Amino acid sequence: MSSADRVFERRIVSKRRTSANLEDEPEKQCPNGWASVVAAAAAAASSSSSTLRQKAAACKTSQRTTFQPHPDSICDWFFKVMVLGDSGVGKTCLLVRFRDDMFLGGNYISTVGVDFRNKIISVDDSKVKLQIWDTAGQERFRSVTHAYYRDAHALLLLYDVTNKVSFDNIRAWLSEIRDYANDQVVIMLIGNKADCSLNDRMVKREDGEQLAKEYSVTFMETSAKSGFNVEIAFMAVARELLFKKTGIEKKGSFNVQDYMKEQTKSNCPACSTT
Amino acid sequence: MEDDLPSKYEVIVIGTGMTESIVAAAASRIGKRVLHLDRNDYYGGMWASFTFEALQKWLDECRNGKTNDFVKTSSPLVQDTEKSITIGNQFSTVFNIEEKWFIPEKLPSVGNLLSAKITQTEDSPKESKDGLTETEATLKQNDKLWCQAKIKSMGRKFNLDLAPKLLFSRGTLVELLISSNISRYAEFRCVNRILTWQSDKLETVPCSRADVFATKNVGLIEKRQLMQLLTLCVEYKPESGEFKGFEDKTLKQYLESKGLTENLMHYVLYAIAMSNDTTPCMVGVERTQRFLSSLGRYGNTPFLWPMYGTGELPQCFCRLCAVFGGVYHLKRAADSVIAANNECKAILSDGSRLDCDHLVMGVADAPPEFLGSVPKAGLSRGIFIIDRSISTTDKESLTLLQFPIKGKEPITVIEAGPSTHVCPPGLYLLHMTTKQIDNAVNDLKPAVDALLHSEYADGTTIRINTDTQSTQTSKEGDSSASSGESNILNESLKPQILYALYFNCPETSEYDLSQNVPSNVHLCSGPDLAVDYEFAVKQAKSIFSKMYPDSEFLPRAPDPEELSLEVDEAAGPPFQSSEEPKEE
Numbered sequence: 050m051s052s053a054d055r056v057f058e059r060r061i062v063s064k065r066r067t068s069a070n071l072e073d074e075p076e077k078q079c080p081n082g083w084a085s086v087v088a089a090a091a092a093a094a095s096s097s098s099s100t101l102r103q104k105a106a107a108c109k110t111s112q113r114t115t116f117q118p119h120p121d122s123i124c125d126w127f128f129k130v131m132v133l134g135d136s137g138v139g140k141t142c143l144l145v146r147f148r149d150d151m152f153l154g155g156n157y158i159s160t161v162g163v164d165f166r167n168k169i170i171s172v173d174d175s176k177v178k179l180q181i182w183d184t185a186g187q188e189r190f191r192s193v194t195h196a197y198y199r200d201a202h203a204l205l206l207l208y209d210v211t212n213k214v215s216f217d218n219i220r221a222w223l224s225e226i227r228d229y230a231n232d233q234v235v236i237m238l239i240g241n242k243a244d245c246s247l248n249d250r251m252v253k254r255e256d257g258e259q260l261a262k263e264y265s266v267t268f269m270e271t272s273a274k275s276g277f278n279v280e281i282a283f284m285a286v287a288r289e290l291l292f293k294k295t296g297i298e299k300k301g302s303f304n305v306q307d308y309m310k311e312q313t314k315s316n317c318p319a320c321s322t323t
Numbered sequence: 324m325e326d327d328l329p330s331k332y333e334v335i336v337i338g339t340g341m342t343e344s345i346v347a348a349a350a351s352r353i354g355k356r357v358l359h360l361d362r363n364d365y366y367g368g369m370w371a372s373f374t375f376e377a378l379q380k381w382l383d384e385c386r387n388g389k390t391n392d393f394v395k396t397s398s399p400l401v402q403d404t405e406k407s408i409t410i411g412n413q414f415s416t417v418f419n420i421e422e423k424w425f426i427p428e429k430l431p432s433v434g435n436l437l438s439a440k441i442t443q444t445e446d447s448p449k450e451s452k453d454g455l456t457e458t459e460a461t462l463k464q465n466d467k468l469w470c471q472a473k474i475k476s477m478g479r480k481f482n483l484d485l486a487p488k489l490l491f492s493r494g495t496l497v498e499l500l501i502s503s504n505i506s507r508y509a510e511f512r513c514v515n516r517i518l519t520w521q522s523d524k525l526e527t528v529p530c531s532r533a534d535v536f537a538t539k540n541v542g543l544i545e546k547r548q549l550m551q552l553l554t555l556c557v558e559y560k561p562e563s564g565e566f567k568g569f570e571d572k573t574l575k576q577y578l579e580s581k582g583l584t585e586n587l588m589h590y591v592l593y594a595i596a597m598s599n600d601t602t603p604c605m606v607g608v609e610r611t612q613r614f615l616s617s618l619g620r621y622g623n624t625p626f627l628w629p630m631y632g633t634g635e636l637p638q639c640f641c642r643l644c645a646v647f648g649g650v651y652h653l654k655r656a657a658d659s660v661i662a663a664n665n666e667c668k669a670i671l672s673d674g675s676r677l678d679c680d681h682l683v684m685g686v687a688d689a690p691p692e693f694l695g696s697v698p699k700a701g702l703s704r705g706i707f708i709i710d711r712s713i714s715t716t717d718k719e720s721l722t723l724l725q726f727p728i729k730g731k732e733p734i735t736v737i738e739a740g741p742s743t744h745v746c747p748p749g750l751y752l753l754h755m756t757t758k759q760i761d762n763a764v765n766d767l768k769p770a771v772d773a774l775l776h777s778e779y780a781d782g783t784t785i786r787i788n789t790d791t792q793s794t795q796t797s798k799e800g801d802s803s804a805s806s807g808e809s810n811i812l813n814e815s816l817k818p819q820i821l822y823a824l825y826f827n828c829p830e831t832s833e834y835d836l837s838q839n840v841p842s843n844v845h846l847c848s849g850p851d852l853a854v855d856y857e858f859a860v861k862q863a864k865s866i867f868s869k870m871y872p873d874s875e876f877l878p879r880a881p882d883p884e885e886l887s888l889e890v891d892e893a894a895g896p897p898f899q900s901s902e903e904p905k906e907e
Contacts, residue, residue, distance in 0.1 A: 164646045164880070185642060185646045187641075196631070196642065197638075228374070
């Protein structure tokens with residue numbers, strides 16, 4: 050990536066900062082990369098000890114304020130990814146599989162306490178921080194807060210290939226997304242639990258592909274249990290997000306579907322397409 | 324799905340208004356089993372923000388009323404010793420709805436437009452200077468013409484607040500958002516301009532030290548006076564004796580005694596102290612202190628405005644409640660409250676009995692007999708979609724204006740633009756709120772007449788400044804300093820109202836809501852008159868401490884890094900080293 054990228058978006062300074070010097074450097078570029086956005090959190094969090102003057106300086110540059118801590122990690126890019134779909138399709142499992150590389154099996158675990166998880170991945174020569182948000186169980190009675198969709202850079206829409214209803218509900222989820230999410234949001238449809246036996250499978254891979262095509266979103270089958278395609282799905286999303294940000298000057302175009310086909314070929318010979 | 328709803332809770336919260344949501348979050352945070360219901364398919368109740376379409380739907384429901392089909396007086400779920408109290412209808416609480424368009428349904432076709440005249444300016448129109456043909460100019464201007472269909476097609480881009488409010492940068496809500504770590508769910512924008520209405524024109528109020536120095540609206544001696552007074556208020560301590568003798572007088576009388584000019588008095592009284600002629604001196608001093616202490620934390624005014632509108636804030640608290648295990652169910656009404664011996668035992672909802680130790684509910688959801696003589700009158704609200712800012716500068720502003728009305732509460736005016744995601748580009752939203760005296764239309768009329776152009780626009784003409792120079796002034800120099808200079812409010816510069824909505828709703832903040840309720844039922848007021856959230860936070864805290872006197876109110880929620888996942892069984896086999904970058 051050339052330095053010209055900075056024209057489009059200043060990158061987050063890759064320097065780990067302590068809370069002490071956050072106070073001293075209130076004028077940091079915003080995590081979500083929109084110009085004129087400042088993470089004033091730091092200044093806010095330790096307000097009692099700092100002078101008004103320092104904070105005033107922080108605000109001169111920007112009108113927009115978030116209290117959220119600056120993502121202080123060593124990363125070049127920061128994206129928010131939201132996971133959506135019916136209860137029990139494996140949203141939390143997928144998240145945990147990707148983040149911690151383990152499977153929450155056995156008992157049904159509700160999503161208590163899991164708010165969002167951060168993970169830094171490398172895409173080419175860039176460090177990308179994905180902040181992956183879970184629904185906090187509000188999807189159970191179709192009561193996900195609209196605020197959840199705001200500012201999402203990407204949405205992973207999950208259904209369970211062994212549960213037809215969860216697949217049928219995808220259209221409803223998509224219409225809700227269209228109502229509240231950003232127009233530029235990257236959407237990926239994911240059929241989870243693809244490790245199931247042929248007998249248990251209720252949704253054919255082709256049906257998922259068809260639906261994805263209809264809504265012009267990318268599609269993939271995964272298994273949080275076996276780990277099948279999980280990392281690739283997140284990598285593909287990260288790549289597409291990155292491409293949207295930086296791709297303008299790069300030659301050609303980036304096709305997620307092609308990328309995924311390539312990846313699935315090379316990495317997952319075992320993945321059957323029913 | 325419905326059957327999955329467990330039937331026993333420690334706290335049931337009905338309604339997702341601000342206060343209710345804070346209480347729900349606080350209870351869930353300390354590990355209580357919380358069920359949070361709302362009969363609507365949206366969050367926030369009377370605190371919600373709507374897209375244009377959703378607003379229309381809400382209005383329809385308000386007009387038609389939504390009745391509870393399920394009214395069963397005797398149910399096998401209610402025991403003999405218990406009493407079932409039917410819950411009322413919330414929409415009867417919104418009244419005097421007046422909705423009006425000031426633009427045609429559809430624009431005339433371009434062909435017709437060409438023949439239509441464009442209001443001429445004294446200077447020739449800018450487009451012709453650029454060498455555009457008449458057709459091109461018309462087409463270009465067509466973009467600026469509005470019709471109902473165009474607004475509706477952009478309806479999704481609106482977030483129209485039922486209860487627009489601002490946060491004091493050092494107010495209790497900001498402190499609570501930070502201390503509880505809920506701040507990560509929301510983003511804010513600083514209000515960057517405080518205007519006042521004086522001598523029939525808008526002026527920018529200098530609030531910060533820098534503003535006072537920079538302003539050209541006040542003279543040098545006035546500046547010193549103002550600085551002295553503000554310093555005095557900030558440093559005021561009860562023992563200083565500065566306000567001795569004014570304890571039972573008004574702030575205005577105190578300011579007069581200091582020999583302030585009329586100009587300064589207006590700034591301090593209406594804009595900084597956010598008071599009026601009758602505000603007691605000490606109340607005014609307290610308000611001034613609060614105003615000044617919030618300055619400079621995030622911006623040059625004391626206020627913050629939530630991105631996407633105020634309806635986001637209750638949702639932030641609901642999210643936290645859900646993260647800690649609270650169960651959420653929208654589109655689920657509570658039909659009645661079951662009580663025995665002045666204690667609430669359970670609620671009936673959709674044929675199920677849901678037991679609880681505590682019941683928290685908004686006034687809009689409370690049965691009439693819980694409310695007693697709660698006044699029905701309260702707030703006069705106006706929502707206006709307008710085509711430009713009330714005081715245009717070269718960059719978009721977020722504005723607060725306390726429009727003074729002689730002898731009455733001022734009209735609070737909040738103007739927000741597209742950068743806060745409350746309306747599409749090219750438009751502004753203007754919110755007006757005041758205490759109800761008559762009805763919303765009449766109560767808000769003084770401000771509407773003064774600030775807005777409320778004649779019907781037929782969609783063929785564009786109103787252009789008759790004096791172009793008056794708009795140009797603001798382009799020179801720093802906008803904050805110069806915006807005060809460009810306040811010549813030419814009639815033709817006034818924003819055109821495209822759409823106006825007026826309504827009245829109750830304001831119960833001064834009413835003791837615990838009078839007629841069982842001991843473990845806690846009622847939450849709807850939105851109050853004040854511009855900030857102090858009341859809602861205070862009420863939520865007091866309800867929480869009544870329920871759980873020994874527990875901490877919303878302790879800091881851990882960051883995800885601080886959580887370790889506990890898994891019953893061993894982790895599955897690793898499939899790939901996750902930190903390793905994958906090369907193609």
